[in-house]
Amino acid sequence: MRGMHLLSARCSISNNQLFRGIHLSLYAHTAAATCCRVLTVDSRDQNMAGTRRKKVFVTGIVPSVGTNLLKANGCEVDQWESDILISRQQLLQNVKGIDALFCKLTERIDKELLDMAGPQLRIIGTMSVGFEHLDLKEIKKRNIQVGYTPDVLTDATAELTVALLLATSRRLFEAVHEVKSGGWGSWQPLWMCGKGLKGTVVGVVGAGRIGQEVIKRLIPFKVAKFLYCDRNRKKEVDALGAEHTTRDSLLAESDFVVVTCASTPETQKMFNSVLFSKMKSDAVFVNTSRGNIVDQEALYDALQSGKIGAAGIDVADPEPLPTDSPLLTLKNCGNVLESFLLSV
Helix, strand or coil: CCEEEEEEECCCCCCCHHHHHHHHHHHHHHHHHHHHHHHHHHHCCCCCCCCCCCCEEEECCCCCCHHHHHCCCCEEEEECCCCCCHEEEEEEHCCCCCCCECCCCCCCCCCHHHHCCCCCCEEECCCEEEEEEEEEHHHCCCCCCCEEECCCHHHHHHHHHHHHHHHHHCHHHHHHHHHHHHCCCCCCCHHHHHHHHCCCCEEEECHHHHHHHHHHHHHHCCCEEECCCCCCCCCCCCCCCCECCCCCHHHHHHHHEEECCCCCCCCCEECCCCHHCCCCCCEEEEEEEEEEECHHHHHHHHHHHHHEEHHHHHHHCCCCCCCCCCHHCCEEEEHHHHHHHCCC
């Protein structure tokens, strides 16, 4: 199944909902297929086929293609059918005695939950690209397999990253607001002039699948130079014409800084006041990775004081971003939710 990855806990080891919805069916299908595959093999190994239906709990509303696949494979599906996220207490009650768990990034899967589920739990399928919500160490101890879907949203995330970069640099968020609020007056040659990509330096922090796809999509804009920083130099990124460099050099040289790295203990709050001070005063900062990678107070200060030029964010910490967040008061900080609201 393309896009489905199994993290075998026995051997080793996707809030941008507004734009990712077009891929949800594939997203749900691959997560469900993970559960079906392991449960089927597990039944054969134990010579239990036909003795009882495998119980699967789905932690929220997902496209029916996912739940239909589970049912078609003989699973007994119990589902949290509410737009409101399942509470921790309700989640713990519903996992008792299940063979498989179909979860999302919003649920914490830890020792407490695994104890409540019981020793018959064989597989956890998460409808997400990341798996930081899973206690992999505890899961591995119990010989539970884990499936996730890292490739499903690569193209969609890369497209949104480019869209957010362009909308922020060309001041589209501000322009739409001015039109709707009556600020559009007589023509002025410098009014709402944004920053173009041609001849600029674009720096990508984290050159994994998404970072590479972002670079591919920006090449036609005649960018002068691509820089990237990652743990290691990557031949596939070098082949795109990008140069591997240090993080500090990337920040100092780049006109656009695009963050597509993973959320790890090392990257949490990585973009703080120190890093923002190393960027160009007119740099455009774009984050489509995880909200906890950015110190939002530091981002606000950098934007408000003019340490950087503008920012486009697709993620926040917490999510959803509170409506009274200081970031929403700034004209030079755009986000996906704002672009949606301004368009209606």
